[in-house]
Amino acid sequence: xxxxxxxxxxxxxxxxxxxxxxxxxxxxxxxxxxxxxxxxxxxxxxxxxxxxxxxxxxxxxxxxxxxxxxxxxxxxxxxxxxxxxxxxxxxxxxxxxxxxxxxxxxxxxxxxxx
Numbered sequence: 280x281x282x283x284x285x286x287x288x289x290x291x292x293x294x295x296x297x298x299x300x301x302x303x304x305x306x307x308x309x310x311x312x313x314x315x316x317x318x319x320x321x322x323x324x325x326x327x328x329x330x331x332x333x334x335x336x337x338x339x340x341x342x343x344x345x346x347x348x349x350x351x352x353x354x355x356x357x358x359x360x361x362x363x364x365x366x367x368x369x370x371x372x373x374x375x376x377x378x379x380x381x382x383x384x385x386x387x388x389x390x391x392x393x
Contacts, residue, residue, distance in 0.1 A: 322359075325362070
């Protein structure tokens with residue numbers, strides 16, 4: 280009779296896999312996209328939108344929901360993509376979100392010495 284205990288094998292999970300699970304939650308995905316829009320580099324938002332799409336069924340599912348061409352969506356969501364506003368709007372609406380505009384606070388003017 281073998282009395283040795285075998286150690287449980289611990290498997291690792293990729294960061295992307297865990298992150299995508301979080302992005303499947305609409306509130307988390309919305310906050311993530313909102314923060315990504317604050318970056319001056321538009322590629323950051325496109326990458327974030329691609330991740331949210333992947334977490335919610337992938338680009339093929341997004342294409343079905345929006346009626347947009349799947350190949351064009353892949354190109355649009357690439358770092359070199361240059362999407363039309365109507366395409367972004369369609370993608371966000373299919374994910375249950377919409378674009379909005381906020382007023383940013385004006386920085387306080389510093390008084391200069393006279």
